[in-house]
Amino acid sequence: MRVLLLILDAFDPVRLSPHLTPNLWSWANADGAATGTGEAVMAACTYPNHASFATGVPPSEHGIYVNHVIRDDQVVGAWEVGPSVPTLFDSYVAESLAVLGDHHLVGVMGARAAASHWPPNGDLPLDIELDPLGYPADSAVLARLVAGLAEAARLTIGYFGSIDTYSHLFGPESEEAREAYRRVDGRIAEIEAAISWDEIAVIVVSDHIQNTVEDRPGIDLRPVVGEGTILADEGSAILIGATLEPTELMSVDGVAGARSLDDGNTLAWCEPGRFFGPFDSPILRGVHGNVATRTQLAMVTGGHPKRHLAADVVNAGPVPATAWAGVIRSMLDQ
Ligand SMILES: [Zn+2]
Known part of the structure; x- marks a missing residue:
């Protein structure tokens, strides 16, 4: 076998x-x-x-x-x-x-x-x-x-x-x-x-x-999480190096959900068609990471x-x- x-x-x-x-x-x-x-x-x-x-x-x-x-x-x-x-x-x-x-x-x-x-x-x-x-x-x-x-x-x-x-x-x-x-x-x-x-x-x-990416540029979380916070953006999901209130993140336009993780980080994801920046990525036409994918x-x-x-x-x-x-x-x- x-x-x-x-x-x-x-x-x-x-x-x-x-x-x-x-x-x-x-x-x-x-x-x-x-x-x-x-x-x-x-x-x-x-x-x-x-x-x-x-x-x-x-x-x-x-x-x-x-x-x-x-x-x-x-x-x-x-x-x-x-x-x-x-x-x-x-x-x-x-x-x-x-x-x-x-x-x-x-x-x-x-x-x-x-x-x-x-x-x-x-x-x-x-x-x-x-x-x-x-x-x-x-x-x-x-x-x-x-x-x-x-x-x-x-x-x-x-x-x-x-x-x-x-x-x-x-x-x-x-x-x-x-x-x-x-x-x-x-x-x-x-x-x-x-x-x-x-x-x-x-x-x-x-x-x-x-x-398919339909909305540019990417969602910039820096005004909410602070300039010094570590961000690992991965298309339509993002890992944030801080413990944050999910409701605070979800007040940002385009953010669909967030979850505090046991390791002290926070995971967030966005609505279909959006992606996390902060910077535009002109080569990116398709993304994944969020619930819709x-x-x-x-x-x-x-x-x-x-x-x-x-x-x-x-x-x-x-x-x-x-x-x-x-x-x-x-x-x-x-
Ligand atoms: Zn893959």
């Missing part, structure tokens, strides 16, 4: 169709498959959700609320810190493979503990094609993933980032984003050719969707009979991002 968890960053489940994504459509309609939606942890950013995929716990336990953390009055990349609890890779040390098209995810998901991981040590390789935001291009990821699948690890986690990249740069409704969906779907056929269908359960998820793709397919353990979870309703680690353990351990 083997499990492949394939993560397609920012894949909006409404885009799943025989026209745009024929290979994924075929996977979704395979015998015993189940397709539905999942729900991101807040903030609906890439790293907190990947940390939850890998650990099975929410940000209050793994410690990553947005793509950065605030430590000793400094904004630090979540990949430098990693989740504060064990991950799937710790459970299946000798039997796991990670191929992650965002090198920072190696640290975020604790993938250095895997038997094999790429990019090595989470460092951006110098000799590969990069996407327009500077992450490993899907083509580079696919080559490593296909090679890795041939080695038949019991647990393989793969990640493609191009839909997120093109949705950020051109907007999630853009033709460029549609083309990214089409290209990612083309990779699915090559992955299918690299696996033994009857021996594997395949889980395909996304970490969030994106909203919590939708995830949740698909279970493959030919191994144990896939039903995961398919049942999908059929039961929106799958919390924290559920997948337990689902994977249940398939590998039973």
Whole structure:
């Protein structure tokens, strides 16, 4: 029994169709498959959700609320810190493979503990094609993933980032984003050719969707929180390095919600179409992080009979991002 968890960053489940994504459509309609939606942890950013995929716990336990953390009055990349609890890779040390098209995810998901991981040590390789935001291009990821699948690890986690990249740069409704969906779907056929269908359960998820930016510039919280307060703005969510009254933040135009966190910081999110500044980001056409972007793709397919353990979870309703680690353990351990 083997499990492949394939993560397609920012894949909006409404885009799943025989026209745009024929290979994924075929996977979704395979015998015993189940397709539905999942729900991101807040903030609906890439790293907190990947940390939850890998650990099975929410940000209050793994410690990553947005793509950065605030430590000793400094904004630090979540990949430098990693989740504060064990991950799937710790459970299946000798039997796991990670191929992650965002090198920072190696640290975020604790993938250095895997038997094999790429990019090595989470460092951006110098000799590969990069996407327009500077992450490993899907083509580079696919080559490593296909090679890795041939080695038949019991647990393989793969990640493609191009839909997120093109949705950020051109907007999630853009033709460029549609083309990214089409290209990612083309990779699915090559992955299918690299696996033994009857021996594997395949889980395909996304970490969030994106909203189109409709209002510029970004929301500036500095007049409310004070000039000296640390801000880690992440699209339509923001981490504030201070304990603040949620009601005070929600008095700011565009702020939709806020929550005080146990670690002394405050998380806030904005209305769809808005984003947090304070500065305009002219390259940003699509954003995520707020409640409106919590939708995830949740698909279970493959030919191994144990896939039903995961398919049942999908059929039961929106799958919390924290559920997948337990689902994977249940398939590998039973
Ligand atoms: Zn993402």
